[in-house]
Amino acid sequence: MILRKNAVYEVEGARQRVVSVLSARLVLFNIDDPEKSLPNLYCKDTFIDLLNEEIITQVDDPFAHLALNPVEPGSKAEIKRDARFQVIRALVMHDRFYDPDIRGKLVAEAKNEFGRGEKFIYKWFRRYFERGCVKNALLGDYEACGVAERRYKDKTGRPGKGIRHSEAIIQDEVEEIVRSVIKAHYLDNSKTIPQVYKHIRTILFDPPHCFPGSRIPSRAQIRNFIKKHYSDTNSQLGRLSKKVQNNDAQPITSTAIANVNGPGSRYEFDATIVDIYLTSEYDPSRVLGRPTLYLVVCTYSRMIAGYYIGLEDPSYHAAMQALISAMSDSKIKRAHDLGLDWVTADIWPTIGLCEAIAADRGELMADQMEYLQVQRGISLETPGPYKAVFRSIGERYFGVAQGGFKGQLDGVVVGSNVKKRGDLDYIDNANMSLAAFERILIALIVHHNQFGDLKRTDLPATYPDEVPLKPLNIWQWGQENCTGYMQQIDEVELKVALLPKKEATLSNYGLNIYGLFYRCEAFEELGWFHRKGIGTSKRPNKLTVAYDPRCMDRIYIVISEHNDKPLVAELSEKSESWRGQSLHEIKLRKSVRAITDEDTKDAEDQSLSNLQRLFDETNKTQRDAKKNSTPIGMSKAERKRGIENNRAEALRAERANNPLITSLDEQGGTYIEPHTLSESTDDFEDPDILEQLQQRSKLMSMEKHTGFVFIKYRAFISVLNIKARYRT
Numbered sequence: 190m191i192l193r194k195n196a197v198y199e200v201e202g203a204r205q206r207v208v209s210v211l212s213a214r215l216v217l218f219n220i221d222d223p224e225k226s227l228p229n230l231y232c233k234d235t236f237i238d239l240l241n242e243e244i245i246t247q248v249d250d251p252f253a254h255l256a257l258n259p260v261e262p263g264s265k266a267e268i269k270r271d272a273r274f275q276v277i278r279a280l281v282m283h284d285r286f287y288d289p290d291i292r293g294k295l296v297a298e299a300k301n302e303f304g305r306g307e308k309f310i311y312k313w314f315r316r317y318f319e320r321g322c323v324k325n326a327l328l329g330d331y332e333a334c335g336v337a338e339r340r341y342k343d344k345t346g347r348p349g350k351g352i353r354h355s356e357a358i359i360q361d362e363v364e365e366i367v368r369s370v371i372k373a374h375y376l377d378n379s380k381t382i383p384q385v386y387k388h389i390r391t392i393l394f395d396p397p398h399c400f401p402g403s404r405i406p407s408r409a410q411i412r413n414f415i416k417k418h419y420s421d422t423n424s425q426l427g428r429l430s431k432k433v434q435n436n437d438a439q440p441i442t443s444t445a446i447a448n449v450n451g452p453g454s455r456y457e458f459d460a461t462i463v464d465i466y467l468t469s470e471y472d473p474s475r476v477l478g479r480p481t482l483y484l485v486v487c488t489y490s491r492m493i494a495g496y497y498i499g500l501e502d503p504s505y506h507a508a509m510q511a512l513i514s515a516m517s518d519s520k521i522k523r524a525h526d527l528g529l530d531w532v533t534a535d536i537w538p539t540i541g542l543c544e545a546i547a548a549d550r551g552e553l554m555a556d557q558m559e560y561l562q563v564q565r566g567i568s569l570e571t572p573g574p575y576k577a578v579f580r581s582i583g584e585r586y587f588g589v590a591q592g593g594f595k596g597q598l599d600g601v602v603v604g605s606n607v608k609k610r611g612d613l614d615y616i617d618n619a620n621m622s623l624a625a626f627e628r629i630l631i632a633l634i635v636h637h638n639q640f641g642d643l644k645r646t647d648l649p650a651t652y653p654d655e656v657p658l659k660p661l662n663i664w665q666w667g668q669e670n671c672t673g674y675m676q677q678i679d680e681v682e683l684k685v686a687l688l689p690k691k692e693a694t695l696s697n698y699g700l701n702i703y704g705l706f707y708r709c710e711a712f713e714e715l716g717w718f719h720r721k722g723i724g725t726s727k728r729p730n731k732l733t734v735a736y737d738p739r740c741m742d743r744i745y746i747v748i749s750e751h752n753d754k755p756l757v758a759e760l761s762e763k764s765e766s767w768r769g770q771s772l773h774e775i776k777l778r779k780s781v782r783a784i785t786d787e788d789t790k791d792a793e794d795q796s797l798s799n800l801q802r803l804f805d806e807t808n809k810t811q812r813d814a815k816k817n818s819t820p821i822g823m824s825k826a827e828r829k830r831g832i833e834n835n836r837a838e839a840l841r842a843e844r845a846n847n848p849l850i851t852s853l854d855e856q857g858g859t860y861i862e863p864h865t866l867s868e869s870t871d872d873f874e875d876p877d878i879l880e881q882l883q884q885r886s887k888l889m890s891m892e893k894h895t896g897f898v899f900i901k902y903r904a905f906i907s908v909l910n911i912k913a914r915y916r917t
Contacts, residue, residue: 192236195322197250200231200239204248208318209287216287220251223319228287252320258328263422263440266328273313273327276303280310281317357406359414366392367406371415379428386411444647445582449489451671452664455545455570456494458485458511460503460552461587464595464602466619467626471774472781476619479602480626482590483511486582487539488547489671490664491643493586493634494539495520498627499739500773506738508552509687516542517680520631527628532635538664541675545570560686565676589641593633598626623771685745685755688735693744695728699761700744702734703775707744707758734758738772 192215196207200217208228209216215233219226239245260267280286280295296310313327320326344358359367370388374380386408393400406414426434449455463482469475483497495515501507514520518540524532534540542565546553550571561567595601600619643658651670656662693700693707697720700707712718717728735745735755746756760768767775 192233195250197248198240199246199248200236204251205231206250206318206321208322218315218318220319223315226315226319227289228318230287250321252326255320255325255328256323258325260325260328261422266331269329270324270327274317274324276305276310277313277317280314281322353402354405354407354410356403357410359406359410362398363393363400363404363406366398367411367414371419375415376419376424376427379430382412382415383408385415446489446647450544452487452490452492452667453539453541453543453675454671455488455547456485456512456515456543457488457547457582458483458495458508458515459548459584459587460507461591463498464591465598465621465626466600466602466616467621467623468600468619469774469777470622470624471770471778473620473622475777476616477623477773477777480623481507482587482630483507484586484590485511485515486586487543487660487664488582490660490667491582491586491641492539492638492660492664493589494543496630496634498630499623499771501738503552505552506689508548509689510737510739512546513680513683513687515539516678517683519680519684523627524631524635527624527631529628529631532631536635536639536661538661542567542678543675544568547572565678586637589637590630590633593636594626594629598629679754681745681755681757684737685735685747688737688745690733690735692731693734693746694731698763700732700734700746700758702736702744703741703772704779705741705764705767705775706761707764708761709746709756709758711756712758736772741770741772741775742768 192207192210194207194210197220198205198207203219203221205217206220207215208218211233213233215231215236216228217231218228236245240247260270276299280292280299283291283295285291286295296307296314299305299310300307317326340360341358344354344356349355357363367389370385370392374388375382375385389411390405392398393405426438429438460481460483462479465479467477467480469477477500480498480500481503483503484493485495486492487494495511495513497507497511497514499507499510501510514523516539518534521532521534521537524530542561545568546561547570553569553571562569595603598621600615600621602615638660641660643660643663645658648658648663652663652666656666691702693702695701695712695717697718698706699718700709700712708718715727732746735747737743742760744758746758767778770778
């Protein structure tokens, strides 16, 4: 027969619990006399024989429910239970707890370690075996404490000065009303006690209750009732919104670097709207609004590894630019472009891929994240809504950037949201461009990384006291002594993988996105941009390219997965006016141009209407004139044959009536009659050449409009005549 531990048997008229099964003996505990009993040994074979003879019988365990008794996490009962078990843990877990000598030594050790008396140690020791050898056996008997809630017939306490509330007792019907109002307005809607009291008083006064004032509870009674019945943790948490519960009410049980291996192991990033209004670099009179700021912070070292400042809304496009800044040396190049040549990789060494990224779920929902997650093995952590505590470091360091420039720059948002008379109009006062503000932001970030004052106690015990608690020093020490090593990656490859993508169209002018044209040497060598249809048969219609919205001077192309390196296309001269500008600035300038063109549309439409009216009137007039002047009986062939004579006659009339052609005597010169060629009587062997030259000179003279030209051509013809005679 198999004897099981914790089973209860009736032995010699008392219920005994089997607390341990040894090879030849059983350890039993009398649960009917727990205050004086101690574990005792019983012969195993004898116990089995008596059990077979039914002298010993198995009975139900009266404390079986304790093992399944739910205990509220963090409650007073749970805390006391765990503290009691900690005191007797070594005693009850010992193999020979039933031996009086060993038990005495263990009790003495527990007494010295925890400072509790032997009386309490033996009390909890006996209760543990009495109630099923489970931790819940050490729970207090709170249900047996005190007396049942008293129900008073008359109001207790000091009598009031008047008759108001003199008979008010929160019982029976009044209690039902009070509890329903508290549930509807206090626990669910988070209203104050005075507001709840107004609801209760209104319900009791109005029909169908119509209680007199003496039976309506006072505000103090309602407050005491709520304090007595609704002061538990669940009731207090229920009055808070889910957002407040998750962010502000949860206990702090650990630190941010509890599961972080070292610097560069985990990055947190989040976005905020900066409290400053910026103006356009292109036109300082135009206010662009408040920019978006992304900060990428190393959880372990508190280094601000990268950033994004721009006019994109918080989205994947802006988040990926922040990650590229954090994982490459593009931030160093950007600082040099802005004139901060002293910013080097030595003071901003966060270059490389991290091991984990913590951010909002929406910012990481993109196809490009497959590159980081699958190809590079980076873990993506996306906490649920209103779980800012899981990326508290990234949330905290917005204050480093915002607090650094407030009070120093113009256009900073200050004061309340409602502008009062005489307050400073910070929008009208704005004068900071995006590039200028980015320059200040980089300087603030680098200053924090070098000299940020950190008061931390969560670093490993091996962190030397001689190393300052500065982000840069923690990063450098961690790179040498911790396991958070970063992966090396090519900057162009990272940009192609993470930057926003768009399909670019191809034409003879190059690649086109957003109306900008780019040239690529590799494509030109393939003959894709030749005209007259050369190479167009091999040229695709569209290609997917990656672009950086902060500077549209170049784009990145991956034709296929077989390319060794992505191709870079530079902005062509056709789009030279957009060089060095961001996508937002380009769109702004194009919108200004579109508005300017739209302003002239009315005048253009009016001019087109007048032009069309002129066409119609002129056509009608000329058609009527032709109809009235056409000679009757003239054929089409006759009309065509007269074109040359009609043209010559019209040309003579044009010269005679042209106000630009005046005679030389009217201009103060000598008028010479134009020379008229007569028929030649000489016999030439090649008269065709001379005839052609004469016809050519005649045509050229007809195209000129001054007498001086006539003289010149006359001399030219004379020379031709002499040459012809010389040839003969």
